[in-house]
Structures are given as structure tokens and as C-alpha cells.
Amino acid sequence: MIQNWESRFSENIKVYGGYSIGKLFDLLKDPEIISLAGGLPSPDMFLKHEMRLASGQILENNLEKVMQYTAIKGEKALLDAIVEFLAKDNIRVTHENIIVTSSGQHGLDLVGRLFLDPGDTVLIDRPTFAGAIVAFQMQRPEFVGVDIEKDGSNVEGFRTKIEALEKDGRKPKFIYVVPDFQNPTGITMSLKKRIALLDLSREYGIPILEDSPYRDFRYYGETIPSIYSLDQERGGGHVIGLYTFSKLFCPGLRVGFNIAPADVIKKITNIKEGNVLNTPKYNQDMCAAFLTEMKVENHIEKCRNYYREKLEVFLKTMEECFPEEMGVTWTRPEGGLFLWVTVPEEINTHELFYDAIKYKVAFVPGDVFFGENPKVNTMRINFSFSSKEQLTEAAKRLASCIRNRLKSPSE
Numbered sequence: 001m002i003q004n005w006e007s008r009f010s011e012n013i014k015v016y017g018g019y020s021i022g023k024l025f026d027l028l029k030d031p032e033i034i035s036l037a038g039g040l041p042s043p044d045m046f047l048k049h050e051m052r053l054a055s056g057q058i059l060e061n062n063l064e065k066v067m068q069y070t071a072i073k074g075e076k077a078l079l080d081a082i083v084e085f086l087a088k089d090n091i092r093v094t095h096e097n098i099i100v101t102s103s104g105q106h107g108l109d110l111v112g113r114l115f116l117d118p119g120d121t122v123l124i125d126r127p128t129f130a131g132a133i134v135a136f137q138m139q140r141p142e143f144v145g146v147d148i149e150k151d152g153s154n155v156e157g158f159r160t161k162i163e164a165l166e167k168d169g170r171k172p173k174f175i176y177v178v179p180d181f182q183n184p185t186g187i188t189m190s191l192k193k194r195i196a197l198l199d200l201s202r203e204y205g206i207p208i209l210e211d212s213p214y215r216d217f218r219y220y221g222e223t224i225p226s227i228y229s230l231d232q233e234r235g236g237g238h239v240i241g242l243y244t245f246s247k248l249f250c251p252g253l254r255v256g257f258n259i260a261p262a263d264v265i266k267k268i269t270n271i272k273e274g275n276v277l278n279t280p281k282y283n284q285d286m287c288a289a290f291l292t293e294m295k296v297e298n299h300i301e302k303c304r305n306y307y308r309e310k311l312e313v314f315l316k317t318m319e320e321c322f323p324e325e326m327g328v329t330w331t332r333p334e335g336g337l338f339l340w341v342t343v344p345e346e347i348n349t350h351e352l353f354y355d356a357i358k359y360k361v362a363f364v365p366g367d368v369f370f371g372e373n374p375k376v377n378t379m380r381i382n383f384s385f386s387s388k389e390q391l392t393e394a395a396k397r398l399a400s401c402i403r404n405r406l407k408s409p410s411e
């Protein structure tokens with residue numbers, strides 16, 4: 001029997017801790033806990049009737065093909081539907097620019113494998129999506145982060161970091177951003193910054209990874225062009241786009257797609273060959289049906305109205321529960337599923353998490369969203385999953401919990 005398995009693990013995996021949020025979620029099984037922790041879309045927005053209908057048709061018409069291996073790059077029907085879907089967002093792609101993935105997380109993993117060697121640098125916002133950090137961490141890169149601002153990434157801060165790295169003979173492999181309603185802060189990058197980020201990418205030859213799971217979930221204000229489309233207006237070739245059906249349709253099918261220049265897609269296809277091979281045809285067919293038969297525009301509008309109401313309820317209760325003198329601040333997103341709360345510096349939200357469970361409320365401690373040097377007095381709040389009544393109650397519980405901690409900080 002092999003005694004010391006760990007000594008046999010690869011160098012990359014020995015130091016790899018996985019998704020730390022997952023361990024916290026194990027503590028949330030008590031049904032009385034109102035969890036604002038996950039990033040779950042509301043089942044109220046699931047197209048259940050349409051799903052049953054499409055499923056019946058797919059199994060009826062295509063059972064043998066559904067049960068078979070299928071193309072690695074993706075099903076033609078889905079690729080066609082994606083081309084059309086993106087065209088409405090002013091993105092012009094053909095099949096050679098797309099690869100279907102088995103979720104947004106898979107898309108991130110593929111790109112991490114494509115670009116990163118141990119010790120490479122990746123530029124990220126502080127904070128940024130924890131799942132991206134976890135996906136890239138597999139290759140042991142060094143994360144270089146810059147504090148995000150109210151109007152998105154601090155592009156000048158990125159420039160300063162790039163210049164400092166260049167003096168050291170190093171260059172970041174890519175810049176990872178979530179420009180629309182970022183997970184975890186809900187912040188949206190302004191048009192000015194999107195253009196500035198592209199300028200930076202062009203100047204230094206550093207690709208931008210634009211992750212867009214929430215782009216259609218805009219509740220206020222005007223849509224801002226994607227970085228991908230802005231790049232295309234100027235010739236293209238600097239941006240890789242990451243998409244998922246998880247939030248807009250449903251996460252259960254685990255389907256997403258990456259878009260990029262053809263050479264990049266070719267190489268990602270090679271990686272997928274040795275990785276999951278193909279994404280299940282059934283799941284792809286369901287997503288194709290979603291895009292072509294389920295009145296996506298109506299669905300988007302419904303989701304916007306539904307989530308906007310929840311956000312309004314939650315923000316209103318936050319105003320009531322957290323008077324200014326408590327020193328708690330939060331973002332007011334124009335869309336997406338999250339907001340970001342900063343508590344007084346003496347509170348470590350990882351410790352607060354365990355208090356909060358006793359108050360039957362949960363959030364994600366902010367430290368997991370930092371590639372380095374975390375700000376531990378922060379947390380991510382999800383407002384899409386819980387009911388409006390639960391959101392109101394959760395904000396009240398959170399306020400009591402924080403008030404108590406401020407009274408007796410050493411407990």
C-alpha cells in the first residue's frame with residue numbers, strides 16, 4: 001500500500017487548496033439559515049415548461065445522437081445560435097472563433113492551461129471572481145492585483161504594475177476582468193475605462209480576458225459595449241470572451257463558450273480533447289433551444305424586472321439597518337447578482353461568518369476574492385436567490401450580528 005500519497009502529487013497540485021468557499025458552504029445545511037452566500041440564479045426564473053418541452057423533442061428526435069460522442073468544439077446548432085446571439089451585442093464571430101465549454105468555470109480552466117506556466121503573472125482586480133483565482137491557481141501563477149474603483153478596473157494602476165514588471169524582465173500573460181456587474185462587487189466598468197484597458201492591451205501586447213456571465217442582467221442605465229466589440233471596431237485580436245449559460249438559462253446543464261481569434265480557439269480545442277473531450281450533446285441542444293425557441297429577449301426582460309425588485313428591497317433594508325455611524329458601506333450595483341459590503345476594519349469577516357451562522361444568516365467572507373493580500377473586512381452578498389422577505393430578514397440579522405461584534409470585538 002502506498003503510504004505517502006502526497007509526495008507523489010504534482011508540484012502544481014501539492015500546493016493547491018481548491019475552492020475554499022465550498023468548505024464554508026458545507027456549514028450552511030441548517031434550513032433556517034438564510035444564505036446570501038451562493039451565486040445562484042433564482043429557480044423562479046427557470047424556464048421549466050419550455051425546458052420540458054425542448055427536452056421531449058430532443059430525446060424524441062435525436063436520441064441516438066444524444067447518447068453518442070460528439071464534436072469537441074461544439075454542436076453546429078448551438079454554434080449557429082451563439083453567432084446570432086452575439087451579433088445582437090455587436091460581436092461578429094464565425095464558428096472558428098467559438099468553442100463550447102462545459103461551463104464558465106471550464107472556460108476559465110482552459111484559458112489558464114493555455115497561457116500559464118508556474119511563476120507567470122496575471123493581472124486582476126482586487127477583489128475579483130474567486131472561481132477564476134481557483135481555476136488559474138492550478139498552474140501556480142503569481143497574481144498581481146490592483147484595487148477596483150467605482151467605475152471598474154484601475155487601468156492606470158495596471159499600467160504601473162506592468163511597467164514595474166517590465167523592469168524585472170517580466171510581462172503579465174493576461175489581464176482578467178469581469179466588466180459587467182462584477183462578481184463579487186457588482187461594479188461595472190465605464191466605457192472610458194474599457195477603451196483605456198484596450199489601449200493598454202494594444203500598447204503592451206497583453207491579452208484581455210473578458211468574463212461576461214451577467215452582461216444581460218442590467219437593471220438600471222444603458223448597456224455599455226463589451227470590450228470584445230470595442231476591440232473588433234479597431235481590428236480585433238486582443239480579447240478572449242468567456243460566457244456561460246449558467247445565470248441566464250440555468251447552471252445545471254453546465255454549458256458555456258469562449259470566443260477568441262481562430263488560432264486561440266484551435267489550441268483550446270486541443271486542450272479540451274485531453275480534458276473533457278466533448279460537452280454533452282443533450283445539454284448543448286437544450287442551450288441551442290434556449291437561444292432559438294424560448295424567446296430569450298422576453299426572458300431577459302423578465303429576469304431584469306424580477307432581480308431589480310429584489311435588489312431594491314435589499315438596498316432599502318440595508319439603508320434602514322445600517323445607519324452611517326456603524327461604518328458599514330456597500331456597493332449599489334446597476335445589475336448582476338451581488339453587492340459588496342465593507343465593515344469596520346476591526347472586524348474580520350471570516351470570523352464574523354461563524355457568528356453570522358448563529359444568527360442564521362450567511363455571506364461569503366471577502367478574503368477569497370483576492371489573489372494576494374486580502375482585505376478581510378469585506379463580504380460578498382448575493383440577492384438573487386432568497387425571497388424578498390428573506391432578504392429583508394437577512395439584512396436585519398446581519399446588522400444585529402455586526403452590531404454585536406462591534407460591541408465585543410474580541411469574542
Ligand SMILES: Cc1ncc(COP(=O)(O)O)c(C=O)c1O
Nearest residue numbers: 039103104105129178183244246
Ligand atoms: C465571473 C464569473 N465567471 C464564471 C463563472 C462560472 O460560471 P459557471 O457556473 O458556468 O461555471 C461565474 C459563476 O459564478 C462567475 O461569476
